[in-house]
Amino acid sequence: MPDSRDFVEIYTDGGCKPNPGPGGWAAILRFGSMEKELTGADRATTNNRMELTAACEALEALKRPCRVTLHTDSEYVRNGMERWIKGWVRNSWRNAAKEPVKNHELWQRLLAAAKPHEVEWRWVKGHSGHPMNERADVLATQARESLG
Incomplete structure (x- = not known):
C-alpha cells in the first residue's frame, strides 16, 4: 500500500493542430515541493x-507505487479509465458496437502504467483559467510547435 508521503499530483494535456496532424503532449508532476515537466511531440x-500519451508518460515516470491525482481536460481519458476500460478488456478490446477500440495499444499502455498506483482521475475543464491546466496546455503547444 502506498505511503501517505508518496502522493503525486499530475497535470496532463495533449493536442493537435489540425486534428489529425502534428501534435504535442505535456505532463507536470508535483511531489511535495519538487516539480518535473515532461513533453513530447508527434508529426502525425x-x-x-x-x-493518452501524456497520461502514460506521466505515470511511467513514477519510480515507485504512489497515490496519484491525475488532472486531465480530456473526458475521453477520464471516462475511458473510470467507465469503459473494464468492458473493453472483458470484450477483447471491442467497444459496445463490437468494433475494435480506437487507440487500444495506448489504452493497454495506460492501464499497465496505472496498475502499480492508486490513481484518482480528475477532469478539469480545458481553457477555463486553471493555472496548471493552462501551463500544461502551453507546454504541449510548445512541444507541437517545436516540430517546425
Whole structure:
C-alpha cells in the first residue's frame, strides 16, 4: 500500500493542430515541493492519442507505487479509465458496437502504467483559467510547435 508521503499530483494535456496532424503532449508532476515537466511531440497523430500519451508518460515516470491525482481536460481519458476500460478488456478490446477500440495499444499502455498506483482521475475543464491546466496546455503547444 502506498505511503501517505508518496502522493503525486499530475497535470496532463495533449493536442493537435489540425486534428489529425502534428501534435504535442505535456505532463507536470508535483511531489511535495519538487516539480518535473515532461513533453513530447508527434508529426502525425490525433488529439486523443496525445492526451493518452501524456497520461502514460506521466505515470511511467513514477519510480515507485504512489497515490496519484491525475488532472486531465480530456473526458475521453477520464471516462475511458473510470467507465469503459473494464468492458473493453472483458470484450477483447471491442467497444459496445463490437468494433475494435480506437487507440487500444495506448489504452493497454495506460492501464499497465496505472496498475502499480492508486490513481484518482480528475477532469478539469480545458481553457477555463486553471493555472496548471493552462501551463500544461502551453507546454504541449510548445512541444507541437517545436516540430517546425
